[in-house]
Amino acid sequence: MENMISIQNVSFKYRTGEGMEDVLALDNVSFDVKKGDFVGIIGHNGSGKSTIAKLLNAIYFPLSGDVLISGMNTKDEENIWKIRQKAGMIFQNPDNQMVATIVEEDVAFGPENLGVPHADLRGRVDEALNMVGMYEYKDKKPHELSGGQKQRIAIAGILAMEPECIILDEPTAMLDPKGRVEVLNTIKRLNKEKNTTVVLITHYMDEIVDCDNIFIMNNGKLEYDGKPKDVFKQVEFLRKLRLEPPFATRVSYEMNKSGINIKDDVLTIDELAEEICQLKV
Amino acid sequence: MSVKGINLSHTYALHSIFAFDALKDINFEINDGEFIGIIGHTGSGKSTFIQHLNRLLSPTAGHVLLDGVDINGDGIMMKDVVKKVGVVFQYPEYQLFEDTIYKDIAFGAKNMGYEDIEGIVKESMELVGLDFEYYKDKAPFNLSGGQKRRVAIAGVLAMKPSVLILDEPASGLDPIGREEIFENIKTLHKKKNLTTILVSHSMNDISNIADRIMVFNEGKLEMFDETKNVFNNIKMLGNIGLDIPESKKLLLLLKERGFDVDTDLYKEDDVINEVVRVLKKG
Numbered sequence: 001m002e003n004m005i006s007i008q009n010v011s012f013k014y015r016t017g018e019g020m021e022d023v024l025a026l027d028n029v030s031f032d033v034k035k036g037d038f039v040g041i042i043g044h045n046g047s048g049k050s051t052i053a054k055l056l057n058a059i060y061f062p063l064s065g066d067v068l069i070s071g072m073n074t075k076d077e078e079n080i081w082k083i084r085q086k087a088g089m090i091f092q093n094p095d096n097q098m099v100a101t102i103v104e105e106d107v108a109f110g111p112e113n114l115g116v117p118h119a120d121l122r123g124r125v126d127e128a129l130n131m132v133g134m135y136e137y138k139d140k141k142p143h144e145l146s147g148g149q150k151q152r153i154a155i156a157g158i159l160a161m162e163p164e165c166i167i168l169d170e171p172t173a174m175l176d177p178k179g180r181v182e183v184l185n186t187i188k189r190l191n192k193e194k195n196t197t198v199v200l201i202t203h204y205m206d207e208i209v210d211c212d213n214i215f216i217m218n219n220g221k222l223e224y225d226g227k228p229k230d231v232f233k234q235v236e237f238l239r240k241l242r243l244e245p246p247f248a249t250r251v252s253y254e255m256n257k258s259g260i261n262i263k264d265d266v267l268t269i270d271e272l273a274e275e276i277c278q279l280k281v
Numbered sequence: 282m283s284v285k286g287i288n289l290s291h292t293y294a295l296h297s298i299f300a301f302d303a304l305k306d307i308n309f310e311i312n313d314g315e316f317i318g319i320i321g322h323t324g325s326g327k328s329t330f331i332q333h334l335n336r337l338l339s340p341t342a343g344h345v346l347l348d349g350v351d352i353n354g355d356g357i358m359m360k361d362v363v364k365k366v367g368v369v370f371q372y373p374e375y376q377l378f379e380d381t382i383y384k385d386i387a388f389g390a391k392n393m394g395y396e397d398i399e400g401i402v403k404e405s406m407e408l409v410g411l412d413f414e415y416y417k418d419k420a421p422f423n424l425s426g427g428q429k430r431r432v433a434i435a436g437v438l439a440m441k442p443s444v445l446i447l448d449e450p451a452s453g454l455d456p457i458g459r460e461e462i463f464e465n466i467k468t469l470h471k472k473k474n475l476t477t478i479l480v481s482h483s484m485n486d487i488s489n490i491a492d493r494i495m496v497f498n499e500g501k502l503e504m505f506d507e508t509k510n511v512f513n514n515i516k517m518l519g520n521i522g523l524d525i526p527e528s529k530k531l532l533l534l535l536k537e538r539g540f541d542v543d544t545d546l547y548k549e550d551d552v553i554n555e556v557v558r559v560l561k562k563g
Binding site for chain 2: 276
């Protein structure tokens with residue numbers, strides 16, 4: 001399978017100012033994301049997750065190493081706009097991402113800037129709004145929307161650029177429970193129906209229990225990567241990295257500690273309830 | 282310190298065509314030393330509500346009483362209210378501004394006219410788990426997200442409030458950072474007998490810490506009851522875009538499957554113990 005994203009030996013430093021030492025944010029990081037995959041990136045605050053996101057979108061450029069999006073190097077200036085069209089970005093705060101005063105104009109902003117002909121614009125905007133389930137809101141003003149709705153409009157704005165990949169940096173951190181579910185369902189649907197590659201950066205482990213691959217960042221290094229079932233059962237390892245497995249995995253871990261033998265790689269409460277039933281028989 | 286609301290209402294842009302009823306006739310009583318959780322979807326009135334408790338907003342009708350005294354009454358100064366009710370807003374680290382941690386934490390306390398500022402700063406830092414000697418002269422901007430947030434909370438504690446209000450204190454923090462902040466808040470509440478009010482979108486976090494929960498919906502106080510009772514109203518919570526903690530969902534799933542579990546439980550530790558108990562018995 002072709003790589004959507006390829007990060008090769010990437011290091012990155014933040015300049016902190018005169019006379020102070022630069023902070024090494026990424027230290028020789030390499031990994032690939034295949035086309036159509038849904039991957040999660042987790043790690044403690046300051047571990048380098050958001051730096052990676054900004055490198056993928058050609059907002060930052062590696063100090064050494066290369067970042068390739070669909071084979072295009074972010075270092076080649078002529079690629080930048082193509083890369084930003086192929087790999088769209090969603091940030092934490094929906095209020096910082098609205099640029100227009102009407103929902104449909106906001107969604108049209110990206111494709112318009114890409115030079116999409118006017119005749120095609122209407123169709124693209126409508127399709128994008130339908131995809132996130134917000135078509136009926138096309139004439140609304142941003143302030144009339146909830147946080148989850150605004151975040152879905154931001155996603156529609158990216159979709160209207162017809163990207164192959166979406167990178168989301170903690171998109172649900174500021175949302176209420178309903179808003180979180182709305183946004184997550186939208187992302188999952190995009191991945192399944194349009195085969196859009198998804199990179200989801202998050203502190204909520206339950207959001208990535210069914211993703212294809214998880215990358216764990218620790219102090220600027222890629223510490224581990226693997227399938228959710230392999231990652232989350234390593235409870236003590238995760239805690240050392242300032243992470244916590246999902247609730248169901250924590251429960252099975254504690255049950256094992258109390259002398260009840262139960263599978264240690266359950267990820268959801270439904271799975272856990274099933275396993276507990278098996279014990280009884 | 283007790284906090285009471287009588288027929289509290291707030292209309293934004295009152296007497297204009299944009300008038301919007303953000304709070305509608307709210308009555309409540311929070312007892313001294315209680316730990317209260319506040320939940321509600323975006324736009325339900327939570328933020329408008331907490332801004333009334335330290336007089337950042339005044340009711341357009343009704344009253345807010347602190348230990349029986351109307352905080353909007355004649356002769357009550359804003360300063361008196363701010364001294365008693367400390368609010369830690371969302372992402373408080375964006376409000377750090379001094380060049381050292383010491384100065385940042387001392388700022389509010391100085392404005393309150395307190396003496397022995399150093400002693401106060403020291404105590405506030407201890408309460409949030411920051412080593413005084415190690416951190417006092419450092420710049421707040423080079424800290425991690427969790428540490429910055431602790432500095433911001435210490436700055437509020439240094440004003441020696443009797444009521445502490447926290448709006449999403451853990452959002453954006455890594456999982457262990459979340460736990461640490463909540464441990465700090467729990468300890469604070471116990472040590473200082475602070476009346477504590479926590480606003481959060483996380484039912485899991487709220488369930489592990491709150492004695493009682495206020496549920497806001499469309500500007501109304503939909504329910505105000507013990508945590509156990511609130512989480513037993515699954516249908517009502519679902520209707521207004523909220524949820525119950527995963528821990529309780531697990532117990533309900535097990536009950537459905539014929540296990541004799543106590544579905545009134547909701548704290549993570551209690552739920553784990555209950556599951557272990559039932560399995561060992563059977």
